[in-house]
Amino acid sequence: MTIDLPTPAKPLNIGTRGSPLALAQAHETRERLAKAFDLPFEAFTIVVIKTTGDRIIDRPLKEIGGKGLFTREIEDDMLSGKIDIAVHSMKDMPVLQPGGLLLDTYLPREDVRDAFISPEFTGIAQLPEAAIVGTSSLRRRAQLLNRRPDLNVVEFRGNLQTRLKKLDDGVASCTFLAMAGLNRLRMDEVPKTAIDSTDMLPAIAQGAIGIERRANDMRAAEMLAAIHDTQTGQRLAAERAFLAELDGSCETPIAGLAELDGDTLHLRGEVLRPDGSVSHADQISGPISDGATMGKALARTLLDRAGPGFFDWHTN
Numbered sequence: 655m656t657i658d659l660p661t662p663a664k665p666l667n668i669g670t671r672g673s674p675l676a677l678a679q680a681h682e683t684r685e686r687l688a689k690a691f692d693l694p695f696e697a698f699t700i701v702v703i704k705t706t707g708d709r710i711i712d713r714p715l716k717e718i719g720g721k722g723l724f725t726r727e728i729e730d731d732m733l734s735g736k737i738d739i740a741v742h743s744m745k746d747m748p749v750l751q752p753g754g755l756l757l758d759t760y761l762p763r764e765d766v767r768d769a770f771i772s773p774e775f776t777g778i779a780q781l782p783e784a785a786i787v788g789t790s791s792l793r794r795r796a797q798l799l800n801r802r803p804d805l806n807v808v809e810f811r812g813n814l815q816t817r818l819k820k821l822d823d824g825v826a827s828c829t830f831l832a833m834a835g836l837n838r839l840r841m842d843e844v845p846k847t848a849i850d851s852t853d854m855l856p857a858i859a860q861g862a863i864g865i866e867r868r869a870n871d872m873r874a875a876e877m878l879a880a881i882h883d884t885q886t887g888q889r890l891a892a893e894r895a896f897l898a899e900l901d902g903s904c905e906t907p908i909a910g911l912a913e914l915d916g917d918t919l920h921l922r923g924e925v926l927r928p929d930g931s932v933s934h935a936d937q938i939s940g941p942i943s944d945g946a947t948m949g950k951a952l953a954r955t956l957l958d959r960a961g962p963g964f965f966d967w968h969t970n
């Protein structure tokens with residue numbers, strides 16, 4: 655050990671958004687760090703930071719636009735030293751971080767699948783003709799409309815609790831959430847059915863928690879190395895290379911999932927038109943160490959198949 659470990663007098667400050675899921679993820683990070691270094695919880699402070707995305711709750715995310723909607727304030731506070739590390743849902747993270755910051759530590763991944771949530775139905779196939787489904791996710795909307803063009807998709811924003819309330823109020827017949835969020839919040843009572851990834855390919859990095867730090871912070875680097883999950887890192891390297899090559903904005907419906915089998919990595923990917931009218935999907939397999947190259951190659955395959963202009967719809 656070459657570093658001075660944090661103490662209650664000089665704690666490691668952990669930045670996070672204030673949603674119940676974000677807080678659960680920050681607490682999981684603190685628990686893993688405390689355990690790995692045999693430190694009291696008081697050696698860590700959890701600092702809640704409100705982001706632009708948290709402040710604006712009355713408009714669809716795609717109207718507010720811009721990357722880093724949920725991260726800018728947190729990253730600013732890290733660069734200024736107010737916090738030392740930040741805990742994120744990797745699904746919400748852009749592929750590039752601001753200069754001076756690194757995002758290369760991942761906790762063991764949770765269930766990657768989407769959950770079908772409904773008090774009445776058990777799956778997409780059971781939904782009656784023209785049923786109303788609530789989601790704010792462009793990917794889920796496009797995937798649903800691709801398989802079931804008859805469905806009516808309505809905007810469903812807000813955190814888990816807000817969405818479940820809307821369902822109880824009868825605003826829609828069902829909604830969709832990541833299994834990971836439900837599991838991390840131990841929401842066992844929620845009426846849910848896990849959707850197989852072959853029926854609905856999840857978002858890039860779904861179910862993965864990432865921890866960001868200053869590139870020159872040796873204490874944070876050494877501590878985070880102790881809780882990093884290598885396999886999650888290998889899977890995300892492939893998925894995020896796929897995303898980076900597609901240059902996906904948050905307006906583009908993209909899905910992708912890497913899975914490991916011995917020394918082999920299997921990567922599946924899908925790109926869709928937002929209205930679900932077109933879907934291009936394919937897969938690639940190879941040695942785990944080639945993950946990033948395979949991600950890029952799979953993206954090229956799908957881009958070629960989609961043809962020029964496939965991603966330009968939102969600038970029209």
Ligand SMILES: NCc1[nH]cc(CCC(=O)O)c1CC(=O)O
Pocket residue numbers: 743744745746830831832833834835859860861862863
């Ligand atoms: N975009 C919001 C978001 N970011 C991460 C999760 C869930 C947890 C995860 O995938 O790690 C969610 C909510 C959801 O999709 O249900």
